Every structure is written in structure tokens, then in C-alpha cells.
Amino acid sequence: MDLLALSDFNLVARYGGFGKAARAAGRPKATLSRRVADLEGSLGIRLFERGARTLKLTQEGRALFERTAALLTELDETAAAITSGGDQPRGRLRISAPMLFSQTAMGKLAAGFALQYPEVRLEITTEDRTVDMVEEGYDLVIRVNPDPDESLVGRIFLRDRLVVVASPQMARPTDEVAVPAVVRGTSDRATAWHMIAPAGRSSIAVEPILCLSSLLMVRDAVRAGVGAARLPVSLVAHDLADGRLVHWGDADAPEIALWTLYPSRRLLSARVSAFLDHLKQSFPHGTPEELAAYVAASG
Numbered sequence: 001m002d003l004l005a006l007s008d009f010n011l012v013a014r015y016g017g018f019g020k021a022a023r024a025a026g027r028p029k030a031t032l033s034r035r036v037a038d039l040e041g042s043l044g045i046r047l048f049e050r051g052a053r054t055l056k057l058t059q060e061g062r063a064l065f066e067r068t069a070a071l072l073t074e075l076d077e078t079a080a081a082i083t084s085g086g087d088q089p090r091g092r093l094r095i096s097a098p099m100l101f102s103q104t105a106m107g108k109l110a111a112g113f114a115l116q117y118p119e120v121r122l123e124i125t126t127e128d129r130t131v132d133m134v135e136e137g138y139d140l141v142i143r144v145n146p147d148p149d150e151s152l153v154g155r156i157f158l159r160d161r162l163v164v165v166a167s168p169q170m171a172r173p174t175d176e177v178a179v180p181a182v183v184r185g186t187s188d189r190a191t192a193w194h195m196i197a198p199a200g201r202s203s204i205a206v207e208p209i210l211c212l213s214s215l216l217m218v219r220d221a222v223r224a225g226v227g228a229a230r231l232p233v234s235l236v237a238h239d240l241a242d243g244r245l246v247h248w249g250d251a252d253a254p255e256i257a258l259w260t261l262y263p264s265r266r267l268l269s270a271r272v273s274a275f276l277d278h279l280k281q282s283f284p285h286g287t288p289e290e291l292a293a294y295v296a297a298s299g
Helices: 003-015 018-025 029-043 059-084 099-116 215-223 233-242 270-282 288-298
Strands: 048-050 055-057 091-097 120-126 140-144 152-160 162-166 179-184 192-197 200-212 229-232 246-251 256-263
Touching: 003 018, 003 029, 003 059, 018 029, 055 059, 091 099, 091 270, 099 120, 099 215, 099 233, 099 270, 099 288, 140 270, 152 270, 152 288, 162 233, 179 215, 179 229, 200 215, 215 229, 215 233, 229 233, 233 288, 256 270
Parallel strands: 091 120, 091 140, 179 200
Antiparallel strands: 048 055, 140 256, 152 256, 162 229, 162 246, 192 200, 192 246
């Protein structure tokens, strides 16, 4: 396989068109088109569906791009490392991370990584949606309790848990009286919360009175005394220690696990490996208490 043609194919696939790729690389559009056509001819398959104004990878083209993009990047980085006489990670590292983790910890994490690896250009996007790593060009994705995906591999690097908290001024519920509740989003229609406390399991009736889109907003509303909420212990540990909030019990709910994910068919680049090591150094045990201490120090 012609590596130059393969490199040009990856360039066009990454930018989504011959014109954009040509402008980005400073190369003639006709040259890129010819090289890709030659590659298609040598392989005997179509790599792109060509429309009047659109260019889309075929199933075979997408598979080739997914399997070769990281290999070509590794070749470029290896050549650059040999030329410069060093093996420091370098180049662009694109990461997608969830909203709460980004707001509470990612700024400090990113700064520490940038100081340690100044030749890596770190780009972090904050979003809770599911992303297509190959299509959108991400090297690493951080997600909370992700759905199984056979095309991705990863590891848990942090664990957290939900606790039920309220202002000290709010009376603990008794009997069947519903407690004013602050919830995240409009989809939480729970009428009762199940808790685990030293005395055993219990349930309280709740009536949502505030629906907020951010857990930081939920925490601030609970601090103001408007209602109770279920929140990650890492987000409220400092408030509990200082007495601004009180702990009614642990939520009887699944564990919160933060995962790092990357495509299984791609080699793990030096940049990704370095960031994974940075996470491990920052959270060596991955416990809720460790995350809470990191969040408190960041604030």
C-alpha cells in the first residue's frame, strides 16, 4: 500500500473534503483527488461516496480510516522524536469530558499536564453527550457509567457515590410528609428516595420544587435551604465537613464510575498514555474521598 496515498486519504477523511484538506495542508486539490483515486484503484474499493456537494466515507473507508489514522500519527511522532533527539509526547491531544468533572477538576488537571508536557497542545471539550471518537477526532473520552461499546476500551479511574443532603435548617422528614427536593433536569420524576444509613435502609417521599440543569446549581440551591438533594459526595464533602450541609444518608443507587475510553483498534499514542498516567498520579486510589479532596483544593 502506498503510504503517501494513504496519508492523503487520511487527510481528506479528517477534514471531510478535498478542498478543506487542500487548504489545511497547502497542497493542490487535484493532487489529493488523484492520490485517493489511485488508492481506491489499488484496493479495488470505494473509500468515499462523492455527491455534488458532499463527501462521505463509505463503510470500507471508515474502517480504513479508523485502523490507519493513529498508525500514521505514530509514524509522524516517532520520526519527529528521532529528529529532535527526544521521546517527549508532542502534538494535539483532544479530550471530551463530562460537565461536572470538567467544572470541578479538569482545569487543574489540564494545567498540571500542560506544565509537565509543554509540547502537547491539549484541547478539552465539555459535554455529556455520546460522541463518535473517530468521526469527531477525539483521542480520549471521559464518561460517567458509559454504555458498553465493543469498539472502545478503557478503564475506571475514579469512583464516587450519591448522598442525600440538606441544609441544617431543614427538618429531617418524618412519616409520609414529602420533602421539598432539588433535582437535576426535568426527567427526574421520582416520588421517593431510598437511602442507606447506619440505622438501616429507609425511604423518604419527595416533591421536586426546582429542576436545574447543573449539579453545581443543585448544590447551591440546597445550600440556600430550599430543599434536599442527591449529590455526589465529592461535590459536598467540604460542605458536610464545615456544617453547611447535613448528611441524611447514602443514596441507594448505583456507584458513579468515571471511565477513560479510547478506540480499541488504535495504538495508544504517547500523548494519551501520558494523560492516563497523569490521571493515575492525580488519583492514585480513585476513591470518592480522593476526588473530594482534589475538588476542595481546586476551589
